[in-house]
Amino acid sequence: MKEKMIALLGQPNCGKSSVFNGLTGSHQHVGNWPGKTVEHKEGIFRFGGETYRVVDLPGSYSLSAGSDEEVITTEYIRSGEADLVAILVDSSQLERSLYMVADFVGIKIPVLLILNMMDVAEQKGIEIHTEILQEKLGIPVIGFVAAENRGYGNLKEQIAEALKNPRMMEQSLLMERYAGDSSIPFSEMIAREKGTGIYTREKQAILAFEKEDKNLMRSGRNKYDFIDMLLDGAVKKTKVKSGLERFDRKALGRHSGKWIAFGIILAGMAGAMLIASPIMVLGFAIPGGLTPLLEKLMNMFGVWKPLAELVCVVLPNVLAFTIAMAGFVLGVTFIFALIEDVGYMARIAVVFNKAMERLGLQGKSVCSFLMSLGCNMAGVAGSRVIDSTGQRFLTMILVWSIPCGSTLSLAPMLASIFFGSLGSFLVLLFMLVITLGSMFLASKIFGRQLIGEEDEHGIIMELPPYHKPKWGHIVRMTLAKAKDIFVRAFRVIFLVSVVFYLLSYSWFGNISILAAFGQLIAPVTEFFGMTWQMFMAYLSSMVTKESLLGVINALYNNSDVVSAAFNAKSTGMTEGMAQLLPQVISKPQALGFIMAIVFNVPCTMTVAATFQENHSKKWIALPVLYYLVFSLILSCVFYHIGMLIW
Secondary structure, X not given: OOOEEEEEEEOOOOOHHHHHHHHHOOOEEEEEOOOOOOEEEEEEEEEOOEEEEEEEOOOOOOOOOOOHHHHHHHHHHHHOOOOEEXXXXXXXXXXXXXXXXXXXXXXXXXXXXXXXXHHHHXXXXXXXXXXXXXXXXXXXXXXXXXXXXXXXXXXXXXXXXXXXXOOOOOOHHHHHHHHOOOOOOHHHHHHOOOOOOOEOHHHHHXXXXXXXXXXXXXXXXXXXXXXXXXXXXXXXXXXXXXXXXXHHHHHOOOOHHHHHHHHHHHHHHHHHHHHHHHHHHHHHHHHHHHHHHHHHHHHHHOOOHHHHHHHHHHHHHHHHHHHHHHHHHHHHHHHHHHHHHOXXXXXXXXXXXXXXXXXXXXXXXXXXXXXXXXXXXXXXXXXXXXXXXXXXXXXXXXXXXXOOHHHHHHHHHHHHHHHHHHHHHHHHHHHHHHHHHHHHHHHHHHHHHHOOHHHOOOOOOOOOOOOOOOHHHHHHHHHHHHHHHHHHXXXXXXXXXXXXXXXXXXXXXXXXXXXXXXHHOHHHHHHOOOOHHHHHHHHHOOOOOOHHHHHHHHHHOOOOHHHHHHOOOOOOOOHHHHHHHHHHOOHHHHHHHHHHHHOOOOOHHHHHHHHHHHOOOHHHHHHHHHHHHHHHHHHHHHHHHHHHHO
């Protein structure tokens, strides 16, 4: 029997993802829509002996096809693939959320209307009579709370019933508004249409009318009048006073709001680390326990040395990196989901929106930037709270400009060896200025390609009320995300690590392919202020920032580069290293080198996390190229300035 196709349709933040996860559970896959960087989620669920396929359409404010999300959503609806469209709306903001319903009127596809967040509506003193809405629209209407697991059995039953007895949305109420609008020649418009495909003649007339931008406002007025008619008698509001109103005034204050947000985000960062630390400790303990065991097995069976080293050194460390990454993502996702669920994330977006507009972003991006001071990977994971695909991608690219905790430890440490305490402080100041400059430059370069006109004018949003978090929903979503990251990221990190290993292994005597390449291009690297050994360390910093010192030490002392790169777990400076570096690296070289590694491509885990979020090879390759070029130019500039000073 053919699977029934159900499409979930709704505006951003209406709870579609929660409903999708609640229906499909682990029976889902995530990819990209063909030719787009927008996420495509599809899954199945079984009920009553039948299988149902669910497509989570991109969050869209309307079907007017402006942004990539709206184009994809509109094209999918137009394809007629869906046997049932389940429209989700936010019950606490019906006046705005029902615009999608108004846009869907006149489409000949069976519909089920789901009024999500009924608990939030109740908290706001909103009483909704679903039976009245059902009568006016002519379709099934149900109240729902996506965050509560117990309601999904009934939802599946309602979906099955809606498919057995399909009902199209009644269009007469809306069309009466257009017919009664003297500024629109609605009868003449209908007469020109044939009413083919999934659209009625009336709907086709409206779509033809809305092709001109000047008519969108006139058409929208009729749709909002239609919404008012729907809500008349169906919704009763009672003023409810909240004990958090005083706090909210502070949280939205011009100055106080920023300081409160900083405090909450930093506390969130600490909370994320508290959750992630045990998992990261467990991950990084794996090589110490697993490597000796694997070495015994490799020796016992006489495995070829390069393969043995790959298994004994690279594999355990890749596993450690991936577990650490998943742990970090788990911590960040949990904290951000909590902040979002209680209703505070929208406040952060509001208070920082003006500042973030200078980068072409919205206020929520500041969360990613602050989290990146601890770990860039956390900043990338935190970008999921951003609704716009383009702004989310741009946020992830700008996150790469921010020095992470390891870099902030490493750079001053190196600077103090060459330039003393005052020099180390000046290097930090340079890093701050260049970070802001890099973010601004990257926003200008990539923003033009990523940010559409609809996102250039900030945000307009209704602030949700504060409410108790749905712990079960948060935990399920967090665990699902961490699992997905672990499975997907392992492949990326392992592939990159294997390539680095193959290039770093000494295949021809005492020299690796990477070292041979470095020596070959030494005249070029020296122009940028780096010996070939420094250049190899610069490249290794893209695997992990911590590997930098170990690789330098190994190259200058002719020891094992692979072990030095993969076994580095800290940025600590040994006495031997402190003595070695000034002997082999000059002050101008050190200055350029520090800037190069600070603004180089971040670690493999961050790159892998970015790829898992955007699923785009293009938007991995372009930032990698940008940061490679940017860091090398910085190295060159600061090296030659240093040559003039020393």
